[in-house]
Amino acid sequence: xxxxEVPQDKSNLESANFKExxxxxxxxxxxTTVNSSGWDPKTIALNKAIEEIKLRVEDAKQRVLNxxxxxxxxxxxxxxxxxxxxxxxxxxxxxxxKRHFKPQVFQKLSDKTLQxxxxxxxxxxxxxxxxxxxxx
Amino acid sequence: xxxxxxxHQSAHxxxxxxxxxxxxxxxxxSEPLAFGIGSGLLFCHIPFLMVNHAPAFTYRAxxxxxxxxxxxxxxxxxxxxxxxxxxxxxxxLDENLKNNTPVGLQVGVYHLVYFPDEYRFHFNAHNLVVxxxxxxxxxxxxxVMENVTxxxxxxxxxVRFAKGAFAPKGHIxxxxxxxxxxxxxxxxxxxxxxxxxxxxxxxPVLGVKGIRxxxxxxxxxxxxxxTKKANHxxxxxxxxxxxxxxxxxxxxxxxxxxxxxxxxxxxxxxxSDLSKEMTTIGDLWRDFAVDASRIYxxxxxxEDAYNQVALQLEAIADKEEVFFKKLKKAIK
Numbered sequence: 001x002x003x004x005e006v007p008q009d010k011s012n013l014e015s016a017n018f019k020e021x022x023x024x025x026x027x028x029x030x031x032t033t034v035n036s037s038g039w040d041p042k043t044i045a046l047n048k049a050i051e052e053i054k055l056r057v058e059d060a061k062q063r064v065l066n067x068x069x070x071x072x073x074x075x076x077x078x079x080x081x082x083x084x085x086x087x088x089x090x091x092x093x094x095x096x097x098k099r100h101f102k103p104q105v106f107q108k109l110s111d112k113t114l115q116x117x118x119x120x121x122x123x124x125x126x127x128x129x130x131x132x133x134x135x136x
Numbered sequence: 137x138x139x140x141x142x143x144h145q146s147a148h149x150x151x152x153x154x155x156x157x158x159x160x161x162x163x164x165x166s167e168p169l170a171f172g173i174g175s176g177l178l179f180c181h182i183p184f185l186m187v188n189h190a191p192a193f194t195y196r197a198x199x200x201x202x203x204x205x206x207x208x209x210x211x212x213x214x215x216x217x218x219x220x221x222x223x224x225x226x227x228x229l230d231e232n233l234k235n236n237t238p239v240g241l242q243v244g245v246y247h248l249v250y251f252p253d254e255y256r257f258h259f260n261a262h263n264l265v266v267x268x269x270x271x272x273x274x275x276x277x278x279x280v281m282e283n284v285t286x287x288x289x290x291x292x293x294x295v296r297f298a299k300g301a302f303a304p305k306g307h308i309x310x311x312x313x314x315x316x317x318x319x320x321x322x323x324x325x326x327x328x329x330x331x332x333x334x335x336x337x338x339x340p341v342l343g344v345k346g347i348r349x350x351x352x353x354x355x356x357x358x359x360x361x362x363t364k365k366a367n368h369x370x371x372x373x374x375x376x377x378x379x380x381x382x383x384x385x386x387x388x389x390x391x392x393x394x395x396x397x398x399x400x401x402x403x404x405x406x407x408s409d410l411s412k413e414m415t416t417i418g419d420l421w422r423d424f425a426v427d428a429s430r431i432y433x434x435x436x437x438x439e440d441a442y443n444q445v446a447l448q449l450e451a452i453a454d455k456e457e458v459f460f461k462k463l464k465k466a467i468k
Contacts (some may be wrong), residue, residue, distance in 0.1 A: 001384055001419060013380075016252040018282050019148040020380045023168070023389035025415060031168070031393035033147070035282070041390055041429030044376040045371035048432055049188060052368060056189075080246070081300075082189065085258050088299040105346075 001025065003034055011038020011104060024115055053080055068104035071131045072097070075121045078134075089120045138268035141238045141324055143277040143284045147383030147390060149263040150202050151176065152279020152303060153240045160238055163318055172394030173323045174202030174331035175207050176389055178391070181341045181350050185301070188257060190372035193350065195386035197334075199302055200242065205330070209323035213313035218305040222293050225306030229266060229274075232310065238277075239268040242307035244298020250278070250285045255380065259303040266292075266363075280380055327466055334461030335456060344460070347453035351446040357424040358442050366433035366442065373427045385418030392418060395463075406466045410459070414419045417455050426446045 004025045013019060018034035026032045039085050060074040076086045087094040101115075111125065118128045127133045141160055144184045144344035146152030151171040158165040171177070182192040207214045219225035232239050232363070244260040245251060255342060267273035270287045287295070318387035335343035350373070359365035377386040383393075424445060431441045 001389060001422065003416070006384075012252050012254040014255075016250070020280065021145050021383065023147060023393050027414070031389075031396050031411075035145075037377065037385075041425045044372055044429050044433055045374045046379070048368070048371050049375065052189075060326040080188070080257055082186070085300040088303065098452060 003027070007039040008036060008037050008060070009040045009043065011043040013038050019080045030135070035075065053083070066104050069094060069101050070103050071128055072106065072117055073101045074131050075134075077125070086120070090116045090119040092116075124129060137233060138270065139236050141265070141267035141277060144279070145282050146279040148176075148196075148381040148387070149279050149320055150261075152264045153208055153265055154203050155239060155277060156277060157238065161311060161314060163314070165318075166397060168394035169324075170206055171202065171321075171387070171390050172331070173203075173320075173327040173399065174206035175327050175334065177331050177391045178334055179343055179346045179350075179386070181346050181353070183341055187259075187301075188372065190275065190369045191353070192372050193376045195382060197376055199263075200307075203240075205327070206323075207311070209326050211315040212311045212318075215308050215312045216307065216308050216309040218433050220262065220305070222297055222306065224295060225308065226289065226293065227241070229308060229452045230265050230269065232308075233269050234265065236266050237310055239308050239310040240265055241296060242304035242309075243292075243293075244296035244300070244304060245296060247294040248289070249291055250281070258298070258300050260300055260304055260464045263297075266298060266442050272284065311447055321402055325404060328398070328463060328467045332460045335460045336464070342455045344453050345388065347449055347456065350436050351449035351453070354442055354446045354449070370442075370445070371432045374428050377421060385421040388414055388418030388421055404466065405424070407429075410463055410466060413459055413462075417452065417459060418450070420452050426453065 001022070001024045003026045006022050006024050011126065020034045021033050023031055024034050049069065056077045059068065060077045063069045066073045081089070083097060084095050087097045090097065093132050094116050100109065114125050114128055118125050121128065123134065144152070144156055144159065146155060146167045148167070148171070151167045154170040155165050157169045158170070163264060172385045179198050180194050182194060185192040217228060230240065240428055243262050243264060244258065245262045246256050246258045248256060248262070264279065265277040266274050267277055273286045274292050276285050276287050276291065278285060296304055298304060305415055337345070339345060340349050355372065356418065356441070361369070378384065382389040392411045395407045395411035395414060399405060399411065427444050427448060431445065
């Protein structure tokens, strides 16, 4: 990549007001570094990934409202987590967390267990029990 | 307290921490040099691991290992510690700052408040330098950022004790012992040899073979997983290749810069020619990213489009195979 070919596309970096560093070749064939504000191919990839997460959150939300899953799954998706990550944060086995996705099981969880989840998601137990209280 | 530390922005966090810490201790080690000596360049499809609901690919060596190899090869000693107890981790950090030692930390990105929201994923192998503390605020030099920043002690504890794959466990590291003179020449040769070995390894998911394997996967995805997932997976490859930290072209440009610098240090003009060749290969990776992005941009991609990008990857694999064989010979 030549120095003047380093892409300066609009990207999500703009919001944080920073530019990333790229390596490129100058007129004399010497390597140098150039700041880049972003590049469309990866901005699109990132935006698609974020869209994907939003869909997952929305889907989880609907299933919570239909009593098909517990709010834990909704908050897990909201925090871009998957089962292994959430299990690791609450310090429980994966199968146990997965079991807590069942609405009947979730209803019977002790406050102590609920608190563990609430702490990880940085919300109150009330919010954990009722996703309508969660500000998006 | 504030240590007199100079922040230099780098493309990748780990190389940047090495380079910045070395410069602080009076050794001019550039980012490409740190990357090359630590044999950072790689391609690997990590089997069985899913990241963000997609298969995991990496263009670089495992987190932490670049610094480890770099230290061993140039002859510096690094002290490393991990903790179960956040208080203990904080105490060790404070103690070092009191002794005027800037330290490297491994952290998780998800809770890193100064990152743009869109970039905050559960990725635990980010690195930064702490170079001071004022009241309850730590002074942070994050190599990928243009300028220095700060984190409160609560915020820092959170990122140091992020959970999930590669959990940092408060991982702290800093060089403690330096030789009179760094043995850069020998270190460069060792670094290059190791990279050649990795890239030409007879393991199906690693190096040149890994690239071919990935091409095969791409051909299968649309039929096996459906267009939606195939596009998501393809996007993941491009993100791993280009997202903040690689310097462009999946680290290929940094590696080319390293070869150019090495050719001067070792006085081997053939390395300079190979650097140019690597730049061309980096350009091919960029072309691959552009064409892949066309596929996931419009959802109704034809199946042939996947075959096209797979072909591109195979061409890159062929080029890299020839390249690393030549490089191996050149460094003998």
